[in-house]
Structures are given as structure tokens and as C-alpha cells.
Amino acid sequence: MTIPAENDFQSVISLSGDWQVTVGDRSGIAQVPGVWELQGFPADVERAVYRRAFHVPEDWDGARIALRFGAVSYYVEVLVNGQPAGAHEGLWTPFEIDITGAARPGEDNALELRIIKPLGDGSTYPYRDVLVGFLPYVAMTFGGPWQPVELVAHRGPALRVRRLHADWRTGTVALAVEVVDVMDRGFDELRLSAEIAGAEGVAVARATVGAAQVVDLLLQLENAALWSPQSPTLYRLTLSLEGPEGQVAETTRRFGFRGLHAEGDLLCLNGRPVSVRGVLSWGWDPATLAPTPTDDQIRDEFRRVRELGFNLVKLCLFVPPARVFEIADEEGMLLWLELPMWWQRMNDHLREQARREYADILALVHAHPSVVIYSLGCELGSDRSFKQIDPARQAHFF
Numbered sequence: 001m002t003i004p005a006e007n008d009f010q011s012v013i014s015l016s017g018d019w020q021v022t023v024g025d026r027s028g029i030a031q032v033p034g035v036w037e038l039q040g041f042p043a044d045v046e047r048a049v050y051r052r053a054f055h056v057p058e059d060w061d062g063a064r065i066a067l068r069f070g071a072v073s074y075y076v077e078v079l080v081n082g083q084p085a086g087a088h089e090g091l092w093t094p095f096e097i098d099i100t101g102a103a104r105p106g107e108d109n110a111l112e113l114r115i116i117k118p119l120g121d122g123s124t125y126p127y128r129d130v131l132v133g134f135l136p137y138v139a140m141t142f143g144g145p146w147q148p149v150e151l152v153a154h155r156g157p158a159l160r161v162r163r164l165h166a167d168w169r170t171g172t173v174a175l176a177v178e179v180v181d182v183m184d185r186g187f188d189e190l191r192l193s194a195e196i197a198g199a200e201g202v203a204v205a206r207a208t209v210g211a212a213q214v215v216d217l218l219l220q221l222e223n224a225a226l227w228s229p230q231s232p233t234l235y236r237l238t239l240s241l242e243g244p245e246g247q248v249a250e251t252t253r254r255f256g257f258r259g260l261h262a263e264g265d266l267l268c269l270n271g272r273p274v275s276v277r278g279v280l281s282w283g284w285d286p287a288t289l290a291p292t293p294t295d296d297q298i299r300d301e302f303r304r305v306r307e308l309g310f311n312l313v314k315l316c317l318f319v320p321p322a323r324v325f326e327i328a329d330e331e332g333m334l335l336w337l338e339l340p341m342w343w344q345r346m347n348d349h350l351r352e353q354a355r356r357e358y359a360d361i362l363a364l365v366h367a368h369p370s371v372v373i374y375s376l377g378c379e380l381g382s383d384r385s386f387k388q389i390d391p392a393r394q395a396h397f398f
Contacts, residue, residue: 091130133318
């Protein structure tokens with residue numbers, strides 16, 4: 001799992017705004033986040049270089065300094081002050097690059113991103129050899145940092161939720177929390193606390209244990225309210241780490257209790273029969289190319305879908321930003337997440353990349369009660385390759 005660990009006490013500086021960009025023989029200014037094809041740069045060129053200066057505060061000396069990317073299409077190599085700092089492959093998920101050894105606190109620093117986007121056969125990353133979904137076929141691929149870029153200072157440990165399972169039948173919440181020892185100080189005298197609060201902000205369950213690399217917790221709620229399209233009740237989980245000097249890390253997330261299962265020919269949500277009526281979204285917007293709707297656009301689309309008599313949206317072969325899942329939770333809209341594999345040529349590299357990227361995607365979305373269906377891809381032709389990736393699950397041809 002490579003998604004960034006979280007700590008609300010981290011110092012963060014946004015690197016959104018104007019960047020110097022070169023695509024082929026064309027150079028100019030482009031906005032980040034954004035894609036280069038909408039900003040006067042050629043769409044049929046696979047490589048781009050993004051550059052900008054950034055200042056590292058002097059008081060960040062001694063911290064672990066990282067660049068955090070919301071998502072980049074598709075492959076990016078990161079250089080800081082001319083030194084290679086790291087690289088990442090994958091279009092859909094957030095990641096961090098540790099730049100502590102190259103960054104200079106108290107000075108202006110030079111940042112360079114060397115990006116390669118997917119194109120057709122003969123390119124570095126042909127569509128059919130990477131997880132681009134259906135966008136190249138319904139529209140086009142896009143390139144660049146299409147979600148925000150931030151500079152982050154870690155001064156202590158951080159937290160990563162590996163599993164959050166809320167059992168609608170029993171009211172139990174099973175957690176697996178990874179404590180990331182960012183500063184290599186160990187876990188001595190650290191304690192991890194989990195608190196669950198209802199809609200009014202009142203705590204309804206708590207647990208505290210000694211910290212370790214991975215901590216399992218089980219919390220119990222009495223009379224837990226269920227999440228459904230008619231009543232999208234959400235709870236808030238707060239995780240915190242405390243040491244001898246007080247609190248050193250905290251992160252929060254929302255979740256809900258709901259269950260979807262089959263009883264004979266009936267599909268049941270929270271034990272009651274439900275008729276799923278869905279519409280399909282390609283994630284395509286000619287105004288942005290990348291699937292980056294605003295909060296108002298997300299909420300308006302879900303409400304219009306419901307007014308037309310539907311209760312589910314299929315996210316077909318793309319992975320939208322986190323706000324789509326969060327607003328679906330709030331609005332009570334069911335989601336079918338179809339992962340971005342369509343008509344792929346399976347090879348060793350894609351098989352390993354799919355394992356990594358799918359693990360990160362599911363880690364990001366699995367706790368959202370709105371997500372009721374996954375599919376591994378579409379029109380794959382055979383389940384043989386998926387059986388090699390994950391033999392424990394069923395694979396179906398759509």
C-alpha cells in the first residue's frame with residue numbers, strides 16, 4: 001500500500017498555481033492542478049516537463065519533507081534541485097515522494113516533474129498495457145498533475161487506515177490501523193485511541209491501546225443507526241496518537257453501517273429487499289478532460305439522478321477524486337465502482353501494477369457505505385488473468 005499516511009498536525013504548503021511547462025517544442029505556463037491538453041499544449045505528445053520554484057521554511061529543518069500528489073497522469077519522475085527524488089506510476093491514486101535529502105530549508109528550491117502520459121501502440125505506455133480505463137476510447141487521455149500538489153513536513157508519526165469494517169448486524173467496527181514511524185523514533189510510550197461520534201458530535205464508542213506498527217481494534221456501538229439511501233446516517237471516527245508530551249497525530253474519517261447481500265433471488269440492503277436502478281457515468285467532461293467535478297456539480301448530478309428515479313451511479317472504468325465518494329455518502333447515492341481495466345493486454349508488468357494500484361484504490365474507498373459493488377474491469381474476455389491476481393474472488397465477464 002503506497003497511499004500517504006495521515007496526520008492533521010502536518011504542516012502543508014500548496015503548490016497549486018502557475019508552473020512552467022514544456023510539451024514537445026511548445027513551452028509556456030500551465031495551471032496545476034490541471035491537464036496540459038486544455039492549456040494550449042499538444043495532445044498527441046506523450047512527454048512533458050513541469051517546473052517551478054518553491055520555498056521550504058527554515059523551521060522545517062529537521063522534519064521529514066515530502067511532496068504529496070493527489071494524482072498524476074501517468075508516470076512521473078521527480079527531481080529536486082537537480083537530484084532525482086523518486087518516481088511513481090499510476091493514474092488514479094495519491095502518493096508521496098520523500099525529498100528530505102534534496103530539499104534546502106530556508107531557501108528557494110527547484111522542482112522538476114518529468115511526466116509521460118499513455119498514448120497508442122508504439123508509445124512508452126500504450127493504452128492497452130496500463131490502467132487507463134475507457135477514457136482514451138470514449139474521448140482521449142490526459143496528462144499532467146490533474147489533482148493538487150502539496151509540500152508536507154512530517155515531524156512525528158502518521159496513521160494509515162488499512163481496514164474499517166462496520167458490521168450492520170452487530171454494531172461492531174473492526175479497525176486495522178498502521179502507525180507509520182515517519183521519524184524513525186519507535187513506538188515506545190505511544191498509545192493509539194479510537195473514538196466514534198454520531199451526527200451530533202457525541203462520542204458513542206472509545207478504545208485505547210498501545211501503539212505498534214499495525215494495531216487491530218474492535219469497537220462496539222449500541223443501537224447503531226443504519227446507512228441507506230433514505231437515511232444516510234454517518235458516524236465520525238477520530239484516531240489519535242499520544243505520547244509523554246501529549247498528542248502527536250490525529251486523523252478523522254466518516255463511515256456508515258450498511259449491508260448488501262442476496263437472499264435467494266432478492267438483493268437486500270440492511271436486510272430489506274432493494275431494487276437497484278442505476279445509470280452509468282464515464283467520468284468524461286470536455287471542460288476538464290480529467291474527472292474533477294466541483295462539489296456543487298457532484299451533488300447536483302446525484303440529486304438529478306434521484307429525481308429521475310435512479311438510486312445508483314456506476315463509475316465506469318475510472319476512479320474519481322475522494323469528494324465524489326464523500327458526497328455520495330452524504331446524499332445516500334449507491335455507487336458501483338468499476339475499476340479501470342478494459343480490453344487490456346495482460347503481461348507481467350501490468351499484472352504487478354494492477355495489484356499495487358487496485359490495492360491502493362480499494363484502501364481509499366472501502367469504508368464508504370455508498371460503495372456497494374466493485375467490478376475488476378469490463379469486457380476482459382477471460383477470467384484467467386484475474387484468477388492469477390486474486391484467486392480468492394469471483395471474476396465475471398461483462
